[in-house]
Structure formats: C-alpha cells, structure tokens
Amino acid sequence: MDEKINLAHGDGGVDTQGLIRNLFYQYFDEPLSNSMPDSFVFEAGQHKLAFTTDSFVVKPLFFRGGNIGKLAVCGTINDLATAGARPLFLSAGFIIEEGFSMEKLHLIAKSMSDICQETGAKIVTGDTKVVERGNVDGLFINTSGIGIVSDNYHPQQAEPGDEIIITGGIGEHGTSILLARYDLGMETKLTSDCAPMSFLINGLGEHLKHVKLMKDPTRGGIATSLNEIAAEQALEVELNEKAIPVKSEVDAIGDILGIDPLYLASEGRMLIVAEKGWGEKMLHQIKALDYCGEAQIIGRFTSGHQGMVSMKTLIGGKRIVPILEGQMLPRIC
Incomplete structure (x- = not known):
C-alpha cells in the first residue's frame, strides 16, 4: 500500500523526524552526526559561517503581533542564532496566489x-512566482540565510548538572495563531512572541563560551525541542514546572482547547543550555536584553534515563514529557 503524507508530517514531531530520517536521508547526504541542526556551519577562509533555509505557510497570514513576512525573517534569523551566528544575508522567495491584495503584500514586505x-x-x-487562484492559500514565503558565527561560541556535549534557560514565556505564538484562527470570545492583550533573537549573540558576549547549545522551540514547542536535545545528548532532561514561564492567557486557552502549552510554538524564544554553575550568571545578563525580561532557568540535565524528558509537577510529582506525536496545530509557521 502506498503510504501518504499527512499533516502530522509537518508538525515538527516524531512524524516529521521519521520523514527526514527514513526518506530524505536516503537521497541527500546524511549529516555527520545524529542531530538535525537548524543551521549548517562551515568554514570559509578565516571565518565560520552558518547557512539555513525555511518555508512559511502560516494561517492566517496576519495574526496578533505579526504576519507571515515578519515570521519568515525572524524564523531564519533565529535559526542562524542557534548556531551562534549573526545574520548577514537573506534570500526571500514568494509564491503568491492570483488575486492577492497588493496592500497586504506591501505590509508584509x-x-x-x-x-x-x-x-x-x-x-x-x-x-x-504567481500561481492560479486556488492553488496557494494567499501567500507562501521561503527564506534562506547566511550568518557569521561568533568566535566565542563552541557547541559542546551537555553533561549532568548543565542548566536549561528559556528566554521568555512559552507558547505565545501558537496561542496567538489560535486566537486569530478561531473565535474564542476571549478579550486579551496577548500577542505572538515572534521576534529576532540574534541580539543574544552580542548580548551574551564572552559568556557564549559557557553555552553548550541553543535551540528555538518552534513547531512542537519546548517539549519537542527538549526531547530532540535529550536524545542527541543521551541524557535526561529534568524540568521544573513551577519555573516555566507561562502567561495566564496561554494556560486558559490551552485548557479550553485541550492543548498543553509545552507543545505550543514560540517564535521569539531560545532554549539555552548553560554550563553547570553558569546558569544564574547568564540569566541575569539575559534578562537585561530585549524580549527576555521573563527568562528563567527551567531545568537541568541528569544522568538518569537517556533521551527522556521528565518534569517535577506543581503538586510534587513527576511525569514524563514525550515528543509530539500526531497532529496538534497545523500551519503555525
């Protein structure tokens, strides 16, 4: 039987990983490691450069705090930032549906x-490219980017005791998409967290030497991102639910729709793994940066169950936080 692509293959969870590993790796050069980095780092003369690409198909095109254009540029810049790179040059490819509003295109550009x-x-x-009416949902954008990697950033294997920082409240982009897509009858000032994170590279300065790795928790939220990290590092990630910054609106809307905020996308946040003993020092520095006032240390690595993410709950228990399986919220980026 011929297996078909379904929406879950694009949600960033276990189905997406399976598609990449089991299909694309058969035909394209497989990375040298078992990881799936957001950016590829290579040497050019005296410098290290990072290269990344991404496509954006968000629905709706305009949402609280942004639009598909802002999302596309921020997304590519943030993927470069995960490699410790400041952005230099971007490309932008537009697939536009016949009849699309020129005024909206001006706003997006x-x-x-x-x-x-x-x-x-x-x-x-x-x-x-312009395609016939009905063949694209308004507008799709692809952006690619090249950035220069900081001399201070040297990714390393995580070790037990290393601390995990999130640079702000989680799930605000995914929740803003829900608010724009569905009429939930809620009055709220919540907006998408969509923002560029490249300022972290200069903002952390020499402290980047004590950063083991960085990842932006987009599709599948922090739960999926941390599961990927735990598997790559062959360690257990232990989260502290009490420390995870979640706005009340994100919690409330998640409760209404039965969605755990841990799986909702953030498009202007970064997960930072800090060397043991450096978490508090970095946190103080990060909180002073734009978009990072709510940064917190949310967990640490342990030598427990390899590849597992667990969480100390508010009531003192412990639960496993699995990777996203199946479709949760399509078309969020």
Whole structure:
C-alpha cells in the first residue's frame, strides 16, 4: 500500500523526524552526526559561517503581533542564532496566489524590511512566482540565510548538572495563531512572541563560551525541542514546572482547547543550555536584553534515563514529557 503524507508530517514531531530520517536521508547526504541542526556551519577562509533555509505557510497570514513576512525573517534569523551566528544575508522567495491584495503584500514586505533594519540583515536575492487562484492559500514565503558565527561560541556535549534557560514565556505564538484562527470570545492583550533573537549573540558576549547549545522551540514547542536535545545528548532532561514561564492567557486557552502549552510554538524564544554553575550568571545578563525580561532557568540535565524528558509537577510529582506525536496545530509557521 502506498503510504501518504499527512499533516502530522509537518508538525515538527516524531512524524516529521521519521520523514527526514527514513526518506530524505536516503537521497541527500546524511549529516555527520545524529542531530538535525537548524543551521549548517562551515568554514570559509578565516571565518565560520552558518547557512539555513525555511518555508512559511502560516494561517492566517496576519495574526496578533505579526504576519507571515515578519515570521519568515525572524524564523531564519533565529535559526542562524542557534548556531551562534549573526545574520548577514537573506534570500526571500514568494509564491503568491492570483488575486492577492497588493496592500497586504506591501505590509508584509515592510515588516520584513523592519526586522532586517533592526538586526542588520540584508535581503539580497529572491524569487517571485504567481500561481492560479486556488492553488496557494494567499501567500507562501521561503527564506534562506547566511550568518557569521561568533568566535566565542563552541557547541559542546551537555553533561549532568548543565542548566536549561528559556528566554521568555512559552507558547505565545501558537496561542496567538489560535486566537486569530478561531473565535474564542476571549478579550486579551496577548500577542505572538515572534521576534529576532540574534541580539543574544552580542548580548551574551564572552559568556557564549559557557553555552553548550541553543535551540528555538518552534513547531512542537519546548517539549519537542527538549526531547530532540535529550536524545542527541543521551541524557535526561529534568524540568521544573513551577519555573516555566507561562502567561495566564496561554494556560486558559490551552485548557479550553485541550492543548498543553509545552507543545505550543514560540517564535521569539531560545532554549539555552548553560554550563553547570553558569546558569544564574547568564540569566541575569539575559534578562537585561530585549524580549527576555521573563527568562528563567527551567531545568537541568541528569544522568538518569537517556533521551527522556521528565518534569517535577506543581503538586510534587513527576511525569514524563514525550515528543509530539500526531497532529496538534497545523500551519503555525
């Protein structure tokens, strides 16, 4: 029987990983390690560069705190930041549906320009295709980026005792998409956390030497990202539920729809693994940076069950936090 692609293959969880490992790795060069990095790092002369690409199909195109253009540029810049890289040059490819509003396209392009001006990135090449009405849901965008890796950043194997920092409240992008997509009858000021995280590279400065790795928790939320990290590092991640910053609106909407905020996407947050003993020092520095006032140390690595994520609950128990399986919230980025 011919197996078919389903929406869960695009949610960033176990089905997505299976698709990449079991299909694409058969035909493309498999990475040298078992990891799936957000950016590929390579040497060019005296410098290390990072390269990444991503496609954006968010629905709706405009949401609280952003739009598909802002999301595309921030997403690519943040993938470069996970490699310790400041953005240099981006490409932008547009697939536009016939009949799409020119006014909306102006707004989207301006939002992309605004983020580039904020971060110093430049969109230097691109492509535009227009397809017949009904063949695209308004607009799809692909962005690729090249950045220069900081001399201070040297990813390392995590060890027991290393601490995990989240740079702000979780799930605010995913929740904002829900609010824009469905009429939940809720009055709230909640907006997407969509923001560029490249300022972390300069902001942490020499403290980057004590960062073991970084990852932005997009599709599948922090639960899926931390499961990927735990599997790659062959260690257990132990979270502290009390320390995880979650806005009351995110909790409330998650309760209404039966969605755990741990699995909701964040598009302007970074998970940072800090060397044992350096978490508090870094946290103080991170909290002073833009978009990071709610940063917290949310867990640590242990030598317990390899590849597992567990969490100390508010009532003092312990539960396993599995990777996302099946479809949860399609078209969030």
